[in-house]
Amino acid sequence: MTVATEIRQSVLERPETALLQLRDVHYTYPDGTKALCGLDLTIAPGEKIALLGPNGAGKSTMLLHLNGVLRAGSGAVYLGAEPINDANIRRVRARVGMVFQDPDDQLFSPTVFDDVAFGPVHMGLDEAEVVRRVTRALEQVGMAGFERRMPHHMSLGQRKRVAIATVLSMSPELLALDEPSAGLDPRARRGLIDLLRALPLAMIVSTHDMPMVADVFPRSVVLAEGRIVYDGDSAELLNDAALLEQYGLERP
């Protein structure tokens, strides 16, 4: 048994130790598009999961459920023992850091500092601690020194890295990242991979970047048409040409 399967096995035996759970989550967009059709998923503390599947499979829709940006039409999302609801949404947002597919959905302040400080300020932390957290988060994503820059005057890769810093500054327990490596140059992509490997946090990361999956994520979940069609070891998936073909995934 790998370490990843051991962690998962122990959480399945003791569901109360799960960090986050989706239980039979269905979601239909207001225009009638059925995007999620009964998702069950358990994330253990510290687990690193790749979320795979073709365009339109439901990856972004699922990630938006993890911190309550979207609410399940039926079924529920549990953080620890609590279902996400209006009463606990602020606490949930501090514990689950969601980074959107498009950094322009995340960055709205006049300076990088203000964007990365936004979460800590709203957590009520004092000024010195806010500065400490902003400095650390920008260092983690390789963007130290950009504090005074305007986010909308930066490159896509720089904005993507700052977007990740806006959630790292809240010291979340779970990171939900939507295609973080798309559009990054090779050095920035390598930096992101090293960062994700080094962060001692649970994370679920949607991506089409199969070499990154092999490098970072012991567990893979594959979505197709709003359903989970594979949930298991990444290594097994990546070494099975027939499965990759079946799910429309590339060999790393």
Ligand SMILES: Nc1ncnc2c1ncn2[C@@H]1O[C@H](COP(=O)(O)OP(=O)(O)OP(=O)(O)O)[C@@H](O)[C@H]1O
């Ligand atoms: N705002 C919306 N209104 C209506 N339908 C939507 C909306 N956003 C997404 N959808 C639909 O929901 C389904 C799932 O889309 P989603 O964006 O979750 O896919 P994805 O797996 O993230 O795809 P990609 O790899 O292209 O990012 C698709 O059929 C999509 O067309």
Ligand SMILES: [Mg+2]
């Ligand atoms: Mg998407």
